[in-house]
Amino acid sequence: MYTVEGDMDDGYVHPLGTGAVWQRSEFNDMNHASNGESLRQRGYNARETISGPREAQYQNWMDDLSQDENKPIKEFICPMKTKREIRKKQERMLAKKTGWDSWKEEKRRSFRKFRGKTSESLKYVEVWRSSLQNIEGHFGTGIQSYFHYLRFLVLMNFVTFLLVGGFIVIPSIVFNELKLDDTSGTTTTTDSAASNISQCLGYNPNPKGLVLYYTFIMDVLMGTGFMELTYMFYGYYKNTSVNLVGFFYNVPLAYLVTTLIYFLLSLVWMVIRSVKGFKQSLVKEDSAMTNYTNKVFGEWDFCMKDPKIIKLKKSSILYELKMDLEEEEMRRIHAQRTMAQRAGIYILRIVLNFIVYSLIGAAFYCIYLATSKSQEWLKEEKVKGDFILELLVGYMPSIVITAANFILPMIFNILIGFEKYTLIWQIRHTLFRCIFLRLVSLGMLLFSLWNNITCGGNIDEANCITCGYNSDIYKCWETRIGQEMYKLMIFDFLTVLVVILLVDFPRKMLIDHCSCKPIQLWGQQEFLVPQGVLDIIYGQTVCWIGTFFCPLLPLLNTVKYTIIFYMKRLTLFSNCRPALRTFRSSSANFFFLLVLLLGLALSWVPVLYSVFVIKPSVGCGPFRGQKTIWQTIPTTVLTFPKAAEEFFGFIGSQAFVIPLFILSCTLMFYLMALSSSYGKLVNTLKDHLQMERSRTILLNQIH
């Protein structure tokens, strides 16, 4: 297939080998082409010359192995003129082809065009496309990935809102307006005495007595009062079940099933997105092996037009290369450490890790305490009378969480410097600690709430025995959880706004107008992508946990993230400079989706626990009177025809679930074994390739 001339005349040389001189076969070959011959078979070879006449100086790197007839011409590796000639010849050949072949060709081409056109028109439907392109042009792909991520979450929240709104909120509103409620009757508890029911039932969020002037604002900010009696919170929904002619709608069932659906939808959507990133990171080698080449060849963003940004990019590349060279030095010194020094460093690391995790533990304890105390103090009279105090006490958990997430990472950054890790490990450790702090602090808040609601899991305690939950404090505990999530969301939003308005803008103004040394050294605000992404992951986890208890939360989250998008874009263009250390978007994309999946998994725990274990409030909500929220499903299944009931009964029973579980495990192990064997195969092939090349060099040297 390839004829080789020149020095290398022994044996077969790989077409992409080094320094081979190839023979060029002219375009005449195409004229002799008969039906069905691919370009490859026509011997489309490349000629490379070192220097030569004007025409031959242009090199043709013909990638024979992929020059298929089926490949579109635009992917051929030849100058435009050649491509046009090929196209003309293809047209002529097409005219010569008869019947089936030409029809097939035509269909293939028109399908390709159709696909191109649809993907092009789909691009116009993309929201904020021009913004993202603008950001990419000015600041590069790293920062653009943050906004890309934000847009993905906005879309996901919006879709969740559509689901929730369509299946839960709107039917409830409709049934309420049409007064179709209470067909399934009021609470029917069979396991409590009549007198006890009244204690569980006394749910009245309307304040008694004096209505103060600030009640409205307080209610909006805390989610209490009139807000509790809106479709915002779980407590307002009724257990209506409409059974008109031919139309059957069971609100509790819809509520439960919609929750499961949007959780599954989010999971599937994110898994699909992360698979793309995962594929890339599998193929990619260990970054230590390609560090410098990536910096030299893959770093420069050809999209950038702004000279200021280009200057910054050059400085950042310079900085990174210098850091890398320093790292090399440091690694060399590390390797030369003595045993005593090494032992010293390990001890230091253990001590510092101990400090870090004890700080984190202290933060968790503070959050736990803050949550319990805030629940207690809100009942007290002296707190209720004072606007500021009540607000502070109500928002105490949020304030403590945000403060911990603000202060502790700064301490981590300082401490990690002493641990003498290499740069990449420093980043990884800090990131891991921040993620751990954020997600588990949320878990602590929920744990504290659970403790209060279920009296520490002990149903037989004094407060919990009558209703199955702590009805002293919580007449409607689901709404209370919803309120806490609502408050967290609002506070997070306010924090972002306050930081942008009161920190970024004044800082920029100071730097512009005041030329004293310390301020200039402080410098412009850096747009830090990892922190920003962790923030929005945290917000999204809060939303997922809260949606079951506060169905309108996805809508609020959509609005919140949209506003944050615009505000961050504004602050990016007015105040920020790109970070000195480039954010490698491709590898991080997959990593952040992974963390988001972790957040989703975390959010399942409280929701599923509430659905399966805790007794729903007797006085409010669509599940009042049931033993558990999940009970809706078995009750509904019982109303199905016999065959369906038996089918569902079988699926739910152990006889089905356990074999299914075993089967899934087996499948998973099989896939893992398959993938590891593929990995081994890839490594073997790489070794073979290396060996081939060394062999040809040796042969070369012998001659």
Added chain:
Amino acid sequence: MQPCTMWNLCAAGKTESCELPGSEKVYLLKQDCTFFTRKEILRLHARFYELAPNMVPMDYTNDPEVRLPLQLIINMPELVENPFKERIVQAFSEDGEGNLSFNDFVDMFSVMSEMAPRELKAIYAFKIYDFNTDNFICKSDLEQTLNKLTREELEAEEVTLVCEKVIEEADMDGDGKLAFADFENMISKAPDFLSTFHIRI
């Protein structure tokens, strides 16, 4: 009836007021040969025309051989700040000197667009970084690349060190310079290459 020129077509959006000789076919051909749509090709032609209104014809039916010199192309806003602008234009020019015809112009932006596949981009990237056009990226090519990337603020020994490291990482056959195979292998492992090696027009 006046013949259809590019301006008739895209300004009016309709063709009944002009005659369509071969020009439509010209753009149709181009559409299959590039990653651009017809509208984008027409827009590219407008940009090409702007660079030298007195040289670039509006009617491309007869496929005129008009080449714009290097100096005009590298002053385009998309390229003017790029440290590799001369090399980019030279890599896509037929004569290797940087004089682009409209074919080459479209080709250049087509390969540099985000829709071109990795293999195609790798080939042209290799051409761009090969400053002395000897089909190898040798140490001097790397040094020039590095200096362009860092505003020449790295010291000479640091430059040498980085170049040595790059060759060490990428050179598979041990000849001390990178052939296309080494370059392509390295690019396939560089995750950001596809997203950074593109110019938006």
